[in-house]
Amino acid sequence: MQQLLTTALTGLTLGMVYAAFALALVLIWRSTRIINFAQAPMAMVTTYVALVLIDAGLSYWIAFAAALLAGLVLGAAVERIVIRPVEGATHINAVILTLGLFIVLNAAAAVVFGSQYRSFPAPFGLRGFQVGEVNVALTGFGIFTIVSVLVVMGLLVALFRLTDLGLKMRASAFNGEVARLLGVRVSGMLTLGWALAALVGSLSGLLIAGGSLVHPAYMDSVVVFGFVAAVLGGLDSPVGAVIGGLLLGVSLSVVSGYVGSELVALSALLILMLVLLLKPGGLFSHAAERRV
Amino acid sequence: MLDVHDLTTSYGPVKALDHVTFSAPRGKVTAVLGANGAGKTTLLRTLSGLLRPTEGTATLDGTDLVDTPTEKMSALGLSHVPEGRGVITELTVEENLRLGGLGRSDRSRPADMDRIFSLFPVLGDRRNANAHVLSGGERQMLVIGRALMANPKLLLLDEPSLGLAPRIVAQIFGLLRSLVESDGLTVLLVEQNARSALSIADFGVVLNLGRVVVHDDAGVLAADEKLRHAYLGF
Numbered sequence: 001m002q003q004l005l006t007t008a009l010t011g012l013t014l015g016m017v018y019a020a021f022a023l024a025l026v027l028i029w030r031s032t033r034i035i036n037f038a039q040a041p042m043a044m045v046t047t048y049v050a051l052v053l054i055d056a057g058l059s060y061w062i063a064f065a066a067a068l069l070a071g072l073v074l075g076a077a078v079e080r081i082v083i084r085p086v087e088g089a090t091h092i093n094a095v096i097l098t099l100g101l102f103i104v105l106n107a108a109a110a111v112v113f114g115s116q117y118r119s120f121p122a123p124f125g126l127r128g129f130q131v132g133e134v135n136v137a138l139t140g141f142g143i144f145t146i147v148s149v150l151v152v153m154g155l156l157v158a159l160f161r162l163t164d165l166g167l168k169m170r171a172s173a174f175n176g177e178v179a180r181l182l183g184v185r186v187s188g189m190l191t192l193g194w195a196l197a198a199l200v201g202s203l204s205g206l207l208i209a210g211g212s213l214v215h216p217a218y219m220d221s222v223v224v225f226g227f228v229a230a231v232l233g234g235l236d237s238p239v240g241a242v243i244g245g246l247l248l249g250v251s252l253s254v255v256s257g258y259v260g261s262e263l264v265a266l267s268a269l270l271i272l273m274l275v276l277l278l279k280p281g282g283l284f285s286h287a288a289e290r291r292v
Numbered sequence: 293m294l295d296v297h298d299l300t301t302s303y304g305p306v307k308a309l310d311h312v313t314f315s316a317p318r319g320k321v322t323a324v325l326g327a328n329g330a331g332k333t334t335l336l337r338t339l340s341g342l343l344r345p346t347e348g349t350a351t352l353d354g355t356d357l358v359d360t361p362t363e364k365m366s367a368l369g370l371s372h373v374p375e376g377r378g379v380i381t382e383l384t385v386e387e388n389l390r391l392g393g394l395g396r397s398d399r400s401r402p403a404d405m406d407r408i409f410s411l412f413p414v415l416g417d418r419r420n421a422n423a424h425v426l427s428g429g430e431r432q433m434l435v436i437g438r439a440l441m442a443n444p445k446l447l448l449l450d451e452p453s454l455g456l457a458p459r460i461v462a463q464i465f466g467l468l469r470s471l472v473e474s475d476g477l478t479v480l481l482v483e484q485n486a487r488s489a490l491s492i493a494d495f496g497v498v499l500n501l502g503r504v505v506v507h508d509d510a511g512v513l514a515a516d517e518k519l520r521h522a523y524l525g526f
Contacts, residue, residue, distance in 0.1 A: 164390075164394055167383075167387060167390060167391055167394070168391070168394065170382070170383065171380055171383065171391050174380050174381075174382045174383065175378065175380050177342065177374070177378075178374065178378040178380060179380075179391075180342075180362045180363050181340060181342075181362060181365065181366070181371075181372050181374060181378070182366060182391055182392055182394070182395045182438070182442070183363055183364070183365070183366035183367060183394065183395020183396075183442070184363065184391075184394070184395070185363050186363070
């Protein structure tokens with residue numbers, strides 16, 4: 001019972017972290033139909049920005065806010081400088097550019113910030129608590145992780161479903177030319193999509209770093225699981241990204257706890273295969289309903 | 293109202309529009325007719341800024357259109373319903389209409405979706421449905437309604453009758469005509485179905501290989517048998 005509870009809670013917390021990363025991927029996919037392979041190093045860079053501020057003596061929360069802001073700026077900058085020049089060509093060009101950016105950012109971060117392992121603070125503490133006889137493996141930081149991702153997901157869903165801006169962003173992604181004819185500044189919407197995605201990515205970077213060690217490649221382990229979570233949920237759905245992340249987190253935690261941690265990576269890919277065999281678009285995909 | 297002068301648009305070495313000159317008067321329907329490849333769609337896409345002309349001018353009530361970016365067109369009062377309709381099928385009927393209203397020129401007045409639902413009751417019945425479940429005729433009504441949400445002065449329509457049953461075409465064209473009468477809307481109607489177009493048009497411009505062949509009253513065009521046989525297919 002104890003082990004099941006611990007396993008489930010660890011999985012839940014971890015799953016939320018994958019969900020945050022997956023959310024960032026889903027955002028860029030929804031708004032531009034591009035897979036951003038540079039999402040992990042972008043989040044790593046913004047976490048380092050936070051680390052620099054913490055080193056300088058500023059509080060965690062100021063550094064947190066600065067990292068999110070840096071994410072917004074970095075996302076907009078990447079869209080304008082790297083992606084915009086290849087806008088007219090096929091999407092694969094932009095995807096390859098993000099791969100290149102992945103390599104460049106990793107190398108640049110090592111040069112600028114150094115390759116040594118640095119510890120990163122975790123607000124609200126890293127200790128679980130006790131309920132009677134049972135040790136609940138849910139730390140303060142874990143609760144913060146879960147709540148912050150749910151809040152971000154809620155805000156994103158509200159943005160897309162309820163606001164005019166969200167409608168414009170969705171229209172720009174679905175049919176850019178028609179959106180332009182209706183008066184939408186499509187290029188501005190694309191930049192905004194990237195900026196928001198990078199902001200969510202920054203959050204995932206901070207959540208993974210909390211209580212752990214930061215170095216230029218620290219996000220790379222999340223990349224695979226984050227991608228799997230995004231595809232599991234159906235790349236188009238923010239809610240799907242979160243559910244995919246949770247499913248993955250809990251399943252992998254169960255595998256790690258009851259079977260063996262060597263099988264975790266294999267299990268992730270097996271889960272992906274299974275879901276895609278049964279529901280090719282991912283769990284929350286709509287039927288393919290493109291232009292006719 | 294719409295004045296086009298020597299408008300020339302090329303696709304590489306091919307002149308899709310060759311010194312096209314005509315005017316579309318206010319509050320009237322001007323049909324743009326001709327065979328496939330005559331340049332009709334190119335004309336509309338040049339007017340709405342999706343294509344840049346190499347020569348010539350186009351003005352809407354004196355405002356230059358050539359140097360205006362596409363995104364500013366609906367605020368100027370120009371609404372273009374493109375070839376293929378342009379229904380955004382991933383959005384609902386209501387979301388498509390709301391989107392149309394976001395680009396309206398007069399931001400002080402709220403966008404009037406109820407009016408569109410009274411013009412097209414079938415859209416009201418399906419307001420929360422995903423647009424992809426609509427039939428061809430319903431989609432055409434949706435995109436016209438969406439364009440009207442912006443309160444346009446000039447409506448550009450690219451082959452609205454394409455793929456629709458004759459009864460639906462008659463219904464939609466009848467509605468267009470009554471909108472022109474009631475709102476003073478100016479319509480530039482591109483059609484291959486010349487007979488239907490001329491039945492509601494006041495004027496007609498016939499294009500052939502990018503050039504204007506004839507520009508006259510719709511009644512005169514419809515009566516000219518040689519012209520009809522040569523360019524309009526009936």
